[in-house]
Structures are given as C-alpha cells and as structure tokens.
Amino acid sequence: MANQIQPNGKRIFDDAYSFPQDSQDLADDIFAAWNVRVGTATARQGIPSEQLRDGLTWVETDTRITRQYFTATGWIRLPFEQPWTALTAASGWTANTGLASPRITRDGDTVFYQGGLFGGGANTTATTIPDWARPTRTLRVGGLLAADGTTPTFARIFANGAFQPGATAVHQESSAVWTVR
Numbered sequence: 001m002a003n004q005i006q007p008n009g010k011r012i013f014d015d016a017y018s019f020p021q022d023s024q025d026l027a028d029d030i031f032a033a034w035n036v037r038v039g040t041a042t043a044r045q046g047i048p049s050e051q052l053r054d055g056l057t058w059v060e061t062d063t064r065i066t067r068q069y070f071t072a073t074g075w076i077r078l079p080f081e082q083p084w085t086a087l088t089a090a091s092g093w094t095a096n097t098g099l100a101s102p103r104i105t106r107d108g109d110t111v112f113y114q115g116g117l118f119g120g121g122a123n124t125t126a127t128t129i130p131d132w133a134r135p136t137r138t139l140r141v142g143g144l145l146a147a148d149g150t151t152p153t154f155a156r157i158f159a160n161g162a163f164q165p166g167a168t169a170v171h172q173e174s175s176a177v178w179t180v181r
Contacts, residue, residue, distance in 0.1 A: 002014060011026070014105075035056055036058075038058070039059075040062045044058045044067065053071075058075070066078040082105055085103060085105065087104055087163075088103060088128075089120075090127055092119065096118070100116045101116075102139055106109060110177060111178050113163075113175060115174065116173075118168045118169035120165075125163065129161040135157055135158075135159060135180055141177070144167075144175075144176055146168075151167075157178060
C-alpha cells in the first residue's frame with residue numbers, strides 16, 4: 001500500500017521506515033505547508049511559476065508589504081498596521097517641522113496623512129507616499145487646508161506615490177484619509 005493523504009490533508013504513511021519514498025512524500029508535504037516566505041519585492045517577482053499556488057504569502061523585507069498569491073488575481077496586498085512615518089518634501093517644496101511635519105500611517109486598508117507642506121506649485125509633487133500607503137489607482141482626496149488654514153483644498157494621490165496638492169501649500173493642521181484598495 002502506498003502512502004496516502006486523508007481528505008483533511010493529513011499524510012498516512014504505510015510504513016514509517018520505508019525510505020526514500022517516505023522521505024520524498026514528507027518533503028512534498030513540507031513544501032505544500034511552507035506557505036509563508038520572506039524576501040525583497042524583487043525576489044518575490046522571481047519566484048518560478050511552478051512554485052506559485054493559491055494562498056502563498058510573501059513578506060517583503062524592503063517595502064514592509066505583505067502579499068498573497070491567487071491564480072485568479074495574482075499578488076494582492078494584505079491589510080496591516082503601520083507606525084507613523086515621516087514624509088520628505090520633494091524638490092521645490094518644504095516640509096513643516098515639529099508636530100506639524102508631514103507624516104503618514106496605515107491601519108488595515110485605510111491610510112492617514114497629517115501635516116504641512118509649503119512653497120511648491122499647485123498640482124506638482126510635494127512628497128512621495130511609501131509603497132505600503134499607495135492607492136491602486138489615482139485618487140483625489142479632500143480634508144486638506146490651503147496656506148491660510150481656512151480654505152479647503154484637495155490632493156491627488158497617484159499609484160506611483162506622487163502626492164500632489166491642489167494648492168501651493170498644505171496647512172500644518174491638514175489631514176487626509178484614503179484607502180489602498
């Protein structure tokens with residue numbers, strides 16, 4: 001009788017001392033259960049197609065994004081929490097300092113932005129959002145205030161991370177919220 005797998009996935013060995021057949025079946029079981037891997041985003045892209053399977057989870061060490069693979073959709077991002085992270089102003093823009101410095105966090109699929117940026121041109125990139133906080137498509141979000149602190153404005157957030165306010169400044173008391181999905 002050959003080794004068998006029960007409907008619940010448990011391996012039943014016909015003879016626990018029969019090598020190398022049992023060893024290969026055991027290796028196959030370990031491979032099937034080895035479902036979480038860790039490495040860079042580039043390493044994830046290099047996984048051979050024959051090793052991809054539904055539910056395979058990859059934790060990217062360089063972007064801090066966790067993704068799961070499904071045949072029907074490819075790799076999708078999984079929700080997670082992210083601590084507050086400071087944002088750096090792009091060329092031509094200046095970031096507020098102290099409590100009003102621009103920063104970003106994520107809780108599940110929801111991203112929160114706070115802080116001020118000034119001195120740039122309207123509809124130009126003021127900062128770049130980290131990969132883990134980027135939407136999958138271009139969004140236009142409100143909740144921001146222009147330089148005077150009372151005039152509402154918006155920002156476009158692109159899938160490549162560009163954060164482009166609709167005004168020449170984002171007041172230090174501004175905040176915005178969007179989803180990554």
